[in-house]
Amino acid sequence: MAYTEEELKKELETKEYAYGFYTDIESETFPKGLNEEIVRAISEKKEEPQWMTEWRLEAFKQWQKMAEPEWANVHYAKPDFQDISYYSAPNKKPKYESLDEVDPELLDTFKRLGISLDEQKKLAGVAVDVVMDSVSVATTFKKTLAEKGIIFCSISEAIKEHPELVKKYIGSVVPPRDNFYAALNSAVFSDGSFCYIPKGVKCPMELSTYFRINQAGTGQFERTLVIADQGSYVSYLEGCTAPSRDENQLHAAVVELIALDDAEIKYSTVQNWFPGDKEGKGGVYNFVTKRGLCERNAKISWTQVETGSAVTWKYPSCILKGDNSIGEFYSIAVTNNFQQADTGTKMVHLGKNTKSTIISKGISAGRSQNSYRGLVQVQARAENARNFSQCDSLLMGNQCGAHTFPYIEAKNKSAQIEHEATTSKIGEDQIFYCNQRGIDTEKAIALIVNGFSKEVLNKLPMEFAVEAQKLLEISLEGSVG
């Protein structure tokens, strides 16, 4: 492990949310409320072409006709969509080639977040496209990527520079009318990342984006589009931290992945939005739509470690359209205090010989509620489709809840579908056993939780796995005893 025991101990001692601070950077914020004018203004602000404006307006129309979904196993005060500002951008707008040009206060924020845009990161081979409050402010390694023909930039830039790709693929996997939050995102998305890997190219480094919410009361609507052309490969990392805040913050992102014939996309997320305080006050609402499309022989793997947010509503899914395509979902969802998570996946088998694997690990502590919700759907022409699902829940204490809602729909007789589920509890016996071997209770919990989550942690890229392990420990701090 890259961090020392001392650092780990320090972190375990930190009672409050480690990243709870607010950076004061002058920004331009739109008035609260949402209407056609605001949608147009966002588009104009971002200097978008006419087709994009029309696309947003159409999405807005759809959204107006839709109702907020209520089927998830979560309870919260619904956001007032007219009380949110839909655009906020750091004032000093120019893009930077070198870090020296970046606002020092912003750099300090990155430091406190543990995001290093410095040599270490470069040596680790990570190019970081940082999304700070809706506008990308720093991009590195672009040149190296460009040599391979890889495009990795903000979605705003892609709309201007690569309109043919964006126009072709945006909304092709998650159409604006897909659901309430996807429609909202389509109308008002502020920024996000775009990635295109050309035919046959293996992306030489992990692509990584960090998201933050930084402006009081501004919902953040990120839009991510990743396209892996035929026979290409990319591993994409997404990590989030957010400053603490009293009022609820809305986050409704859309992520679309397109894996063309023989391509592979690995998409890894460590999510650590502010979960609210110990009394359940504040915290981020995270309503995310993530979906990938697999063409022939393509493969998409979603790996997520979800430790944050007050309310999570998230189902990274795969449409296995092409024959022999593969979809995977590996998830760790941790809830503590008053957090609520309803998360899982959809695996839609359309092509022949398609395979999917689902490994879900839910950890609930405090008075939280943790639900797995998954759909495995085998369509009529999907001969020999196979799925394996495993859903394990770990409970800490007597006041939390773990729920599993697996849905299976098979319309082809040749389908093979397996589902396994377990529920266990961290017992005082386990803790005492560890104590007796000289391991204190906090460390014992970390050990037990890491053991429980191992199958999923192993799927993360190395440096992310370390970060994720740390997060699990911080998230469950003080949850037993």
Add this chain to the structure above:
Amino acid sequence: MLHIENLHARVEEKEILKGISLDVKPGEVHAIMGPNGSGKSTLASVIAGREDFEVTDGKVSLDQQDLLDLDPEERAHAGVFLSFQYPVEIPGVTVTNFIKASINESRKARGLEEMPANEMLSKIREKSALLEIDRKFLSRSLNEGFSGGEKKRNEIFQMAMLEPKLAILDETDSGLDIDALRIVANGVNKLRNKDNAIVVITHYQRLLDYIVPDHVHVLYNGRIVKSGTKELAKELEEKGYDWIKAEND
């Protein structure tokens, strides 16, 4: 080394230990025998610091250090080791990983650096050879799917790795067939030296054929009612516990 004086302990309202006194010197092996429900396992748990039991009176110290004020992990750092009657499973945590955490936490408590990986490795090699442990065993999840014999052998392996001052073996013979018993007992014998002490808690005499005690104590109804040499254990084996009960009821 271990000094217990007039120890009283209860669980909820029920008094289980009713004034136990015991002295164990370095290099000694003491056996604590007694019928079921006499308080043997409670004594082990109280020394190790299990919270379910409340100590109402008395003293327990290890090398003059008061143990009763310490948390269970601090007692472990001080050199107390308990081989559990029912070792728990920790899925996904390998035997190696667990022992590594255990050793390094104890070192940290003593202000030492983590044990270097190569040192750890050679120690694991040495101790697993000593206890005839297959290397594959070390990569399995702790106690998960272990047979009774494997669980107990794993306890003794941890003891070997941690090198405690005082090892308490709680019913280490329970659930073992005769071959497993012999392997475990041989392991314990190899770990005996002039600086450490071992307290063997057992219901039956048979373990004491292999781990020969210097002193035998009979615990009944929360008190030590008889102490003697290994001959006492033989006598108990022949006559059972009824005569002890008759003398003390």
